[in-house]
Amino acid sequence: MKKYLFLAVALLGLSASAQDISLPQPVKKGGMPLMEALNNRASAREFSSEALDHQTLSNLLWAAWGYNRADKRTAPSANNKQELSLYVVLAGGAYLYDARSNKLLLVNAGDHRASTGKQPFVAGAPLNLVFVEDVNKKGWGKTDAGFISQNVYLYCASAGLATVVRGMFDAAALKVSLKLADHQQPVLTQTVGKKK
């Protein structure tokens, strides 16, 4: 009996740690002046393993690919097709950023950071973003991903975070860890964390 009770408590614990995350409202004011942020923009390949707090995640994701008008976003997309989705890979799970509800929707519990790239730092950095194109929308996925990535670079420069955009990744591995459908293609990845 005790054994079953223990198992039930353990399972409850697991489900409690792996679930959707509601983010706080993003702060859309302030930050570093644009010209200073451009002057500080740079790629880094060393990251602290410390987790990013939810306010920082919310600000970062809104800056990257949030809505700044009713149906348009902080980055442009050809013909406003918005063919890209942002997947957020944290130590505790892989999530889809839902910009409308400002939530991270759990797609795969567990630590999948190592699957997001071929460079060793990806496994220990607190956040890896994966830009996934819906090829059915017939947009300009790689080009549009560049704009989102630059938004992330500028937010990181402003917030004093380290980041690097990455083309070196295994798309097949990502399809598994992010449970992607056939029409979903990873086109770019980006690591973010505190500076080491």
Ligand SMILES: Cc1cc2nc3c(=O)[nH]c(=O)nc-3n(C[C@H](O)[C@H](O)[C@H](O)COP(=O)(O)O)c2cc1C
């Ligand atoms: C499309 C693209 C793919 C990149 N892929 C990688 C990568 O896989 N790994 C990496 O460490 N840096 C990657 N970079 C970062 C570049 O190496 C970096 O931007 C360049 O060296 C210039 O340095 P800076 O960003 O500090 O100006 C990539 C950059 C771009 C634009």
